[in-house]
């Protein structure tokens with residue numbers, strides 16, 4: 001049986017694990033039997049003495065896949081492994097060039113897009129290394145506003161937006177990152193809405209908005225609370241396109257307390 005170590009967004013003060021969300025969506029799409037082990041960011045991931053750190057992942061991160069003693073870390077590696085277990089699936093096509101193009105965007109997500117987001121997160125001190133009461137993610141947009149004019153933060157924002165412009169241009173003439181719905185969309189779709197948590201709008205990217213709508217219409221995405229809260233929270237905050245009526249209907253985002 002495959003076990004996935006993941007975070008419950010209802011009890012995590014950073015709203016859950018976006019990298020874990022990728023794996024959960026892929027498991028549903030591929031219909032792979034699995035169980036989820038819900039762990040705690042504070043007690044399991046950040047405590048060097050925890051059983052999780054000692055037995056499963058000394059790096060202290062999720063997601064982790066465990067299967068009969070085999071342990072695999074890194075969301076992109078886990079996605080590829082799951083796809084290998086499900087031959088013939090369309091998320092990871094067999095034809096070398098089609099697969100390579102999906103892999104290009106899957107790799108770009110973790111090598112280019114996420115690092116540019118982490119610059120913003122770290123400059124805004126939302127890496128969450130300390131969950132101090134002065135630095136809660138629920139204050140992220142206010143803190144981001146305070147810092148957005150600082151030169152380092154401006155540069156970090158520009159890099160994030162330069163990457164989004166690349167994705168936007170790619171989606172201008174195709175529905176998905178690599179011509180067909182693939183692992184790349186799963187990874188990118190879980191990462192892109194996070195910028196709105198920090199107050200960075202997606203409004204100027206019509207193709208990205210349309211692509212997110214396509215992803216969010218899938219049952220496997222709707223079941224992933226971490227993604228849905230980032231996505232709907234972005235809409236509620238007026239940072240992702242949606243109608244006024246939908247914005248009105250959406251609940252305000254609530255963060256768990258640390």
Ligand SMILES: N[C@@H](CCC(=O)N[C@@H](CS)C(=O)NCC(=O)O)C(=O)O
Pocket residue numbers: 016017018019020041045046060061062063073074075076110128
């Ligand atoms: N490159 C890794 C990143 C894993 C990662 O950083 N996951 C976050 C949750 S999305 C985490 O474990 N953070 C550690 C912490 O907050 O202590 C992957 O893609 O799996």
